[in-house]
Amino acid sequence: MPNTLITCATSHIGLSVAENIVVDGKLVLTGRDQDKLNKLCKSLSSKATSVHLDFFDSQSIQQASETIASEGQIDKVVFIIPRIPPKSEVFSTEEELISDHLNFFIKPLQLFRLLFEADAISDSAKIVIVSGLSTKSALSHYATNNTIRSAWLGQAKTMSLALGERRIAVNTLSLGAVMTDSYRARLKQRAVLNGVTPDEQLATEVDNIAMKKYAEVGDVVDAILSLTGPMAKHITGQNILMDGGFFRGY
Template sequence: MELGLDGKVCVVTAASKGIGYAIAAELLREGAHVVICSRDRERVAQAAAKLEEETGRPVALAIAADVSQPEAIHRLSAEVENRFDRVHALVLNAGGPPSGPFASFSDEAWEQAFQTNLLSAVRLVRAFLPLMRRAGGARIVAIASSSVKEPIPGLVLSNVMRAGVQALMKTLAVELGPEGILVNTLCPGRIATDRLRELDEARAAREGRSREDVQRETEALIPLRRYGAPAEFARVAAFLLSEANTYVTGQTLLIDGGLVKAL
């Protein structure tokens, strides 16, 4: 299938590793001009070098930007505008908040999760919307979590903020659809990233078990009996971000190997 991403300008946040990195790699392979960002300047530079080595294509821009900070988002959009003047695809991604029970989190922890995981999506869309309108239509994909369908124990901060992102995307799909901007939410289940490893290790520590034992137990609940690979997630994202997607908007799609049983 021809995705029509060749020469398109795509912005992927939190792309120095994990799902964001995998999406950036897939978009590069499809010929897109890919802009990546991450909080750490050295880490995003290393990611860009690794992406170029893996795909054989240059990263258009690699920018240090903490999406929880409004001024960083402003700088990011300004650099992209200066280089390209328009944006065809935007991936809203941010690192997950800490795990733990409800009673363990202060107002400050809730505020940080709000800034990083929900308000960042609001600000990114606001900042890039003029550039997407200039492109004459665009695609937005927000990375949330399977918790929007089935809350995950021990991840109360993520559960709440990801549900908010889903609601925002559904609303934007209605508002922006007439302008040819398609908006969807992609929800990873158990995708084998550093973040998932950390969560498995935290659970293993709480329960006095090995991480491998926790993983085996979780995999037994997944119909495909394994964790997903970031590249598997990225291929779905690339379709939704592409011109091949002409009629899918306002949807929440779980990439979870069948783990979530909700209708």
């Protein structure tokens, strides 16, 4: 029976994917907050297993990989990494660079390594790494995102080439702004600072987006479900940009 793994499942996007994905087998959900995970698992109609996973902790990653592998081979992976905080400094200190790359790339990547070493990913599996707009368009106030998300893009391409013979599809879904609960809250804060209504603030922000809107969480869920389904039978190594037409390059 096909099993599905969703990391950072208690995030708004992860939770929405878990609520909407159709699974015949087990749904394996990971996150740092065990109470939230347990509550989520109980609320779902699908059979779900919660696995504590702190991507900043190597021991937690090792333990989580063993638990996930014990549930049987995974056929679909929705790999959401922790949110990378904005940082505009062009030259971070050595300590900051090491810490950021460890927490947001090197350590999370170890989960993939450990799962493949344990033969926990099935042939013909569909893997979607949920990334961000800076994989395609460099952003001035997101220096850390520019470099780390580019590393994920290179890793996904490498995995797609190495795993293609096993018919494993590896793609990235790079998101622009998404109207999650936390983003709506920040939008309201910016509106207050600018002395306008939230709708007026939103209209100003999306003026340079072709579709004149940000993505809703449901839009992202639909894209993820497509990339873990039949659409990815012959699509791999691709960086799918979901930004409403913000990026203007060819």
